[in-house]
Amino acid sequence: MLSKRIIACLDVRDGRVVKGINFEGLREAGDPAELARRYNVEGIDEIVILDVTATIESRQARAHTISAVAHEIFLPLCVGGGIRTEEDAAAAIEAGADKVSLNTAALQNPAIITTLANRYGSQAVVVAIDAKRQGGRFAVYVRSGQAETPRGAVDWAREAADRGAGEILLTSIDRDGTRSGFDCELTAAVSSAVNIPVIASGGAGSFEHFAEVFTAGLADAALAASIFHFNEHSVEELKQYLAARQIPVRLPASTRT
Amino acid sequence: MIALVDYGAGNLTSVRKALAHIGAEFWTPADPAELVRARAVIVPGVGHFDATARLDATWRDAIRAALARSAPLFGICVGLQWLFEGSTEAPGVAGLGVIAGTCTRLAESIASGTGDREPGTEDGLQSPDGRDPENRIPVPGSRLSTALKVPHVGWNSLSFPRPSRLFEGIPEGTQVYFTHSYAAPVVPATAAITTYGVAFSAAVEDGLVSGVQFHPEKSGDAGLRILKNWLSHVESA
Numbered sequence: 138m139l140s141k142r143i144i145a146c147l148d149v150r151d152g153r154v155v156k157g158i159n160f161e162g163l164r165e166a167g168d169p170a171e172l173a174r175r176y177n178v179e180g181i182d183e184i185v186i187l188d189v190t191a192t193i194e195s196r197q198a199r200a201h202t203i204s205a206v207a208h209e210i211f212l213p214l215c216v217g218g219g220i221r222t223e224e225d226a227a228a229a230i231e232a233g234a235d236k237v238s239l240n241t242a243a244l245q246n247p248a249i250i251t252t253l254a255n256r257y258g259s260q261a262v263v264v265a266i267d268a269k270r271q272g273g274r275f276a277v278y279v280r281s282g283q284a285e286t287p288r289g290a291v292d293w294a295r296e297a298a299d300r301g302a303g304e305i306l307l308t309s310i311d312r313d314g315t316r317s318g319f320d321c322e323l324t325a326a327v328s329s330a331v332n333i334p335v336i337a338s339g340g341a342g343s344f345e346h347f348a349e350v351f352t353a354g355l356a357d358a359a360l361a362a363s364i365f366h367f368n369e370h371s372v373e374e375l376k377q378y379l380a381a382r383q384i385p386v387r388l389p390a391s392t393r394t
Numbered sequence: 395m396i397a398l399v400d401y402g403a404g405n406l407t408s409v410r411k412a413l414a415h416i417g418a419e420f421w422t423p424a425d426p427a428e429l430v431r432a433r434a435v436i437v438p439g440v441g442h443f444d445a446t447a448r449l450d451a452t453w454r455d456a457i458r459a460a461l462a463r464s465a466p467l468f469g470i471c472v473g474l475q476w477l478f479e480g481s482t483e484a485p486g487v488a489g490l491g492v493i494a495g496t497c498t499r500l501a502e503s504i505a506s507g508t509g510d511r512e513p514g515t516e517d518g519l520q521s522p523d524g525r526d527p528e529n530r531i532p533v534p535g536s537r538l539s540t541a542l543k544v545p546h547v548g549w550n551s552l553s554f555p556r557p558s559r560l561f562e563g564i565p566e567g568t569q570v571y572f573t574h575s576y577a578a579p580v581v582p583a584t585a586a587i588t589t590y591g592v593a594f595s596a597a598v599e600d601g602l603v604s605g606v607q608f609h610p611e612k613s614g615d616a617g618l619r620i621l622k623n624w625l626s627h628v629e630s631a
Contacts, residue, residue: 258441260573387549387569
């Protein structure tokens with residue numbers, strides 16, 4: 138049976154892992170390769186590196202971080218943040234990323250989704266959607282949650298899938314960093330609208346939140362950062378909790394050979 | 395030296411890193427003629443079966459010649475599919491045909507009517523019942539997912555119909571990382587089976603020919619062990 142994936146997100150700035158609340162107020166959490174190594178031992182299923190302040194000048198710094206992490210772990214590695222052009226994506230993939238996550242660039246130029254899917258395959262193209270509740274709808278935001286767009290999250294996810302995206306990384310801005318639980322309504326609305334995997338993000342604070350997003354939220358994968366970074370909860374404990382509730386997960390024991 | 399065939403299908407960085415990690419000596423031949431000095435051949439690949447068309451008659455002959463002088467051949471992902479006769483993903487493109495059978499899309503064998511949606515069949519603005527999807531409130535429940543999604547992305551378990559070199563020391567039920575939309579049927583050469591809606595060949599092994607549908611270079615310690623098992627086979631071949 139296909140397991141529900143637990144993904145650790147490394148929000149990286151200037152080569153260090155940082156984490157904020159509601160996309161602001163960053164605090165430092167450590168060295169990316171060191172954290173990746175720990176998560177690998179604990180049984181993480183995938184790593185996402187988000188370069189939260191990526192600029193054109195920082196492309197080389199990002200490549201260095203990707204390479205350092207990819208050298209440590211033999212797991213799927215996705216890289217996002219500041220991937221604006223085909224060249225940015227190529228640089229990240231050359232450095233060792235298996236997938237790139239597109240956000241603002243995809244909204245500004247949706248054709249880039251198809252361009253990259255044709256070049257690297259859909260499995261290498263993740264479209265990240267940052268959504269915020271606005272009245273009765275889920276509005277899509279860009280520029281790290283700073284600017285609202287006229288798009289709706291469900292609508293945009295469908296378009297991204299049709300254009301060749303292989304996965305949707307869906308973040309609730311309302312919940313990000315609050316540890317109050319994933320936005321299960323948002324996640325279920327998007328997950329049931331597309332036929333590609335949806336990764337839920339934003340709000341993980343307890344093991345129960347993961348169980349909720351895999352059941353009521355219909356998520357295929359769940360991503361978290363701070364719940365793991367500060368050693369409060371291990372990935373292994375989380376997976377044992379989920380397995381006890383009949384949610385299929387990859388238990389670390391099965392990887393030790 | 396192992397020839398890692400780069401035919402432009404996706405990125406080989408991860409495969410290179412994993413091979414280097416387990417101590418394999420390999421190079422990427424620029425020309426099929428270089429295969430004469432290959433001790434073994436790896437055909438990797440991600441993406442579309444179409445891309446294997448770049449493995450033209452010259453490449454095929456060189457790979458067959460390598461097999462004929464007992465050099466093991468290993469396919470990864472689309473590389474495994476290419477070992478078969480072809481794929482419905484690209485009906486005009488023949489596989490190497492060293493294993494009988496044709497690869498098909500996973501969704502074709504998966505039961506329909508589960509709320510699955512084929513891409514491009516709706517305008518993307520309204521849910522099937524005509525309500526605004528933005529305001530649709532999901533029904534609370536304990537379902538794990540609406541339907542089997544394609545591509546099949548993530549960690550899934552292996553079962554072994556028989557012992558094989560490739561999976562020596564790998565326990566039944568070990569999970570490995572998949573990302574694919576097409577899959578090879580279960581055949582006599584099948585060395586590992588995975589089920590996603592339908593049972594398919596997660597790995598094949600037949601004499602010098604072997605291959606994996608999953609990505610051993612992305613499957614943690616288990617994946618590295620599988621690569622090492624293949625490398626031992628190369629060294630003893």
